[in-house]
Amino acid sequence: MxxxxxxxxxxxxxxxxxxxxxxxxxxxxxxxxxxxxxxxxxxxxxxxxxxxxxxxxxxxxxxxxxxxxxxxxxxxxxxxxxxxxxxxxxxxxxxxxxxxxxxxxxxxxxxxxxxxxxxxxxxxxxxxxxxxxxxxxxxxxxxxxxxxxxxxxxxxxxxxxxxxxxxxxxxxxxxxxxxxxxxxxxxxxxxxxxxxxxxxxxPTLASGLGLYYGSGGQEVPRTGNRHTGLSLCPYNVYPTRDGYIAIITNNDQHWRYLVDALDAPQLAEDPRFGTVQDRCAHMDAVDAAIGDLTRPYGKTELFELLIRNRVPCAPVRTLAEVVNxxxxxxxxxxxxxxxxxxxxxxxxxxxxxxxxxxxxxxxxxxxxxxxxxxxxxxxxxxxxxxxxxxxxxxxxx
Structure with missing residues (x-):
């Protein structure tokens, strides 16, 4: 051709x-x-x-x-x-x-x-x-x-x-x-x-720049595996039995998919977690709760479960896994x-x-x-x- x-x-x-x-x-x-x-x-x-x-x-x-x-x-x-x-x-x-x-x-x-x-x-x-x-x-x-x-x-x-x-x-x-x-x-x-x-x-600094301007020019803290602009939650890397899994919820529908998949109605009913803004205001509590739920699973097992339930996620893979x-x-x-x-x-x-x-x-x-x-x-x-x-x-x- x-x-x-x-x-x-x-x-x-x-x-x-x-x-x-x-x-x-x-x-x-x-x-x-x-x-x-x-x-x-x-x-x-x-x-x-x-x-x-x-x-x-x-x-x-x-x-x-x-x-x-x-x-x-x-x-x-x-x-x-x-x-x-x-x-x-x-x-x-x-x-x-x-x-x-x-x-x-x-x-x-x-x-x-x-x-x-x-x-x-x-x-x-x-x-x-x-x-x-x-x-x-x-x-x-x-x-x-x-x-x-x-x-x-x-x-x-x-x-x-x-x-x-x-x-x-x-x-x-x-x-x-x-x-x-x-x-x-x-x-x-x-x-x-x-x-x-x-x-x-x-341009790759876009999320951090959003936080910088939104805070009136204050220094932007490092956020680990959380969203750089701290405007989404859950957005983190969570523990599993044999590694880690990255989970992101871009909107409230994703949150409902996640809590349903993890069989956690108590999180869906918690008033602190009702909206994206609510969850961002209580990030520590959200991440702790999700981490407790993900820890018993194997990372591949959890990935397959969440994908079936339309939750954006991916296992944290090693270079050897990516090469193959x-x-x-x-x-x-x-x-x-x-x-x-x-x-x-x-x-x-x-x-x-x-x-x-x-x-x-x-x-x-x-x-x-x-x-x-x-x-x-x-x-x-x-x-x-x-x-x-x-x-x-x-x-x-």
Whole structure:
């Protein structure tokens, strides 16, 4: 079948998580993504494979071709600009200013190809007082308020478990590139786009912001597993005999479903719990009562009971349970593969479905460092084997 980004060529200079995820989504949409790494490989590739720390490289760099190029050399920069001439998109997530110092800034790229979409991701953006601050997922979570709003009120703040800042930025960068390509189809002109990790994270604070404004600008307490805006109850993680279950009631009907399922008419009749507002005013009592009722059940048993009764809930599952999830495997979202470098691993495909399961791009594992260097230079720049070897000898490749 024809995929949405078929025929689009992407030069991928990105590293770690956020940029590579944006280009992974493009590759999974049918684009030809050429990952260009420094001769030693990008940082994520160099993490210790024995501990599994390098496995995310496989997750984020499937369906990409890979080559090495030393952009600190004159020849390396010249080769990149030749590739730019025939490309549609260039993506990088270096610190602001790095591309200019390499003499590969926007003006230089645009001169090589006026139709180019130049996309950059960074922690705080190309302008503003935070521009040059070091930006990693942890530091952006701290700066953006994620850490302060996560955890319990009487304990130190904690980071979110997943790399939320990196991946939110990657998704937004993919969206910006897609929008720019759509615009170019209508105007014929390229455009530069950028995404700041901090700005991508900010909208996720919506519930806490509601509480902040509703309290007249008072500091918002950490709420543990309760609703960040403290405007829904029950909304928590409750104990079971063999783990935990998350339960949320968005409205009074959900509350009635819950108390009926748990055979607790005394809660339905308690005047303190009559409405969402009443329950929010008595959260401690609600949570204690629900916890007493959930504790004797197994988490799977309780999940099945509540789902039958239309109560929004889910068991709190381990990573091992998620990796082996039958639903995700049935949909093809997760696949077991034998990776040439990392052995038998589970890999993810794109969450974006363009024509159901049958329309997914065939999965190609991530490649070894520089595996396609010679082929790309031969196909795209018409270099011969002797020229490639000369560049190798000069440490350009």
């Amino acid at each position: 024809s995929y949405p980004f078929a025929g689009v060529t992407v030069l991928d200079l990105t590293q770690i998580y956020n940029g590579p995820y944006a280009t992974f989504l493009l590759a999974q949409g049918g684009a030809e993504v050429i990952k260009i790494e420094p001769p030693g490989g990008e940082h994520l590739r160099k993490r210790s494979g024995s501990s599994g720390a390098a496995m995310p490289f496989a997750m984020l760099n499937a369906n990409k071709r890979t080559m090495t190029l030393n952009l600190k050399t004159t020849e390396g920069r010249a080769l990149l600009l030749q590739l730019v001439e025939k490309a549609d998109v260039l993506v990088e997530n270096f610190a602001p200013g790095v591309m200019d110092r390499l003499d590969l800034g926007e003006d230089v790229l645009r001169k090589a190809n006026p139709r180019l979409i130049y996309a950059s991701g960074s922690g705080y953006g190309k302008t503003g007082p935070y521009r040059d601050f070091p930006a990693m997922d942890l530091t952006v979570q701290a700066m953006a308020g994620v850490i302060d709003t996560t955890g319990y009120q009487d304990a130190p703040p904690v980071k979110a478990g997943p790399a939320v800042a990196d991946f939110l930025a990657g998704i937004h960068l993919f969206g910006a590139i897609s929008a720019a390509l759509f615009e170019r189809e209508r105007t014929g002109r390229g455009r530069s786009v950028e995404v700041s990790m901090m700005e991508a994270v900010y 999830d039958p639903h995700l495997h049935a949909r093809g979202s997760l696949q077991w593969i034998e990776h040439p470098e990392y052995g038998r691993i589970v890999v993810n495909t794109s969450p974006l479905r363009f024509a159901g399961e049958d329309g997914m791009v065939p999965y190609k594992p991530s490649s070894a460092l520089g595996a396609d260097t010679e082929a790309i230079l031969t196909e795209r720049l018409s270099l011969d084997a002797a020229q490639v070897e000369r560049l190798r000898a000069q440490q350009v490749l």
